[in-house]
Amino acid sequence: MPRYFTDEHEWIDVEDDTATVGITDYAQEQLGDIVFVELPEVGKALDKGGDAAVVESVKAASDVYAPITGEVNEVNESLEDEPALVNTSPEEDGWFFRMTIGDASELKDLMDEAAYKEFVDGL
């Protein structure tokens, strides 16, 4: 299943007509100890680049943006009790939400893994 990345350090896995979204290992490393994740409500319509979630580390609150347009159809409820999953398993168990793919053509604006790695190395 193809995985894409944004320059805001979100990852997005696409499987059929559903996408799973989280933040990258690089992002969690920059944020440090995560103490709370505010997830969107199921059914919420997201616009590409719009606010989707908020990650609270010990020091600061950071916005997580929707990588594409669509509607939230599931959130990772494990994060409620164990927000540190974002630190320990950012790109697997620490996923944030699943969403529909409103416009598949938006995916081609995103980076693949090699392009994202190059982007992070340049930071």
Next chain:
Amino acid sequence: MSDADTIDDLPGELPLAKLPLDSWHRARGARMVPFAGYEMPIQYEGGGIVAEHNWTRESASLFDVSHMGQLALKDAPDDPGSAARALEKLLPGLVTSLKPGRMRYSLLLTEAGGVIDDLMVTNTGPHLALVVNGACKWDDIAHLREHLPDEITLTHFDDFALLALQGPKAHEALAKLVPGAEALTFMTAGLFAWGSGHIWVSRAGYTGEDGFEISVHEKDVGAFADALVADERVMPAGLGARDSLRLEAGLPLYGHDLTNNIDPVSADLAFAISKKRRDTGGYLGHQAIMSRLADEADGTLALRRVGLLLDGRMPAREGAEVFAGDTKIGTVTSGGFSPTLQRPIAMAYIDAAYAREGAALEIAVRSKRLAATVSPLPFVPHRYFRGS
């Protein structure tokens, strides 16, 4: 610390200065951020803020606080005690009664009673030593120079680093390097031999734990820091942990919980206004302070700094509004997640009528209202060493 630095971080400001230990921090994997005009370590590789915070509460951490201003006032020639008398005209606390080796927390005030800075004053014997906030030091120097007689010499020890060694094992680690320093009690200080020179050691700090602040010449500070962290009880810690520790300890941060628009009575720092000087006055801001104390006595004080314990896990940050029902009654000035209590905590200025322990309030964070309870400060008890 993302907004802590904004006052010093405006475009057009001077380039950031480097700490004497800059390369020492980088060699230990520090993440450096702008703060108070310096590049400073916010956390080190391998641990993270929570690990550094917890280590400080359990063992001992080494913080570099060399951004702070280390100043000294010397008596006018042939006029012993003149520096203390002159400084006392700018502070609401007693300085003339401060014995050699003793230190006191105090405040520089405006005529209107606003806090210009909070600071530590120590009688070192030969002079009065002041430690002031890094972000305020240039303004403090200007204020002191403007108000002190020309005969009082003001020296800025900008070639000295300042390290804070904080935590329940700090005294054991320091005693190994500097025998005798462990005999100091909270808010006392002294000169000790180390290496080929001397260091100035104060038993004080900003974490709520027992600990020391150590003034070392910049040429010696690398070797001294190396010797401290060679002790397995000591790990370096950054500004991130320093901020979460001081918040748990209920200690205000200048520029956030204290500003020149806030008076010490509203800030719940009336302990720094000495009983004697309430009667005698004779310091800048006295009239305004007496008005605020009268307001407090008759229940008409407008605002009061309080601690707030939040329900749930979502923190409220600086700037969040505080509500009693539908009425906005205040604003959060510092807030975050407490690693020790495992829940969010905050300090806020609220309508003094609600500033009673247990008052049930709400804090607006984005679209949510978080339940919060007025809680006594500190959130985590202080563990200062006052003698065995």
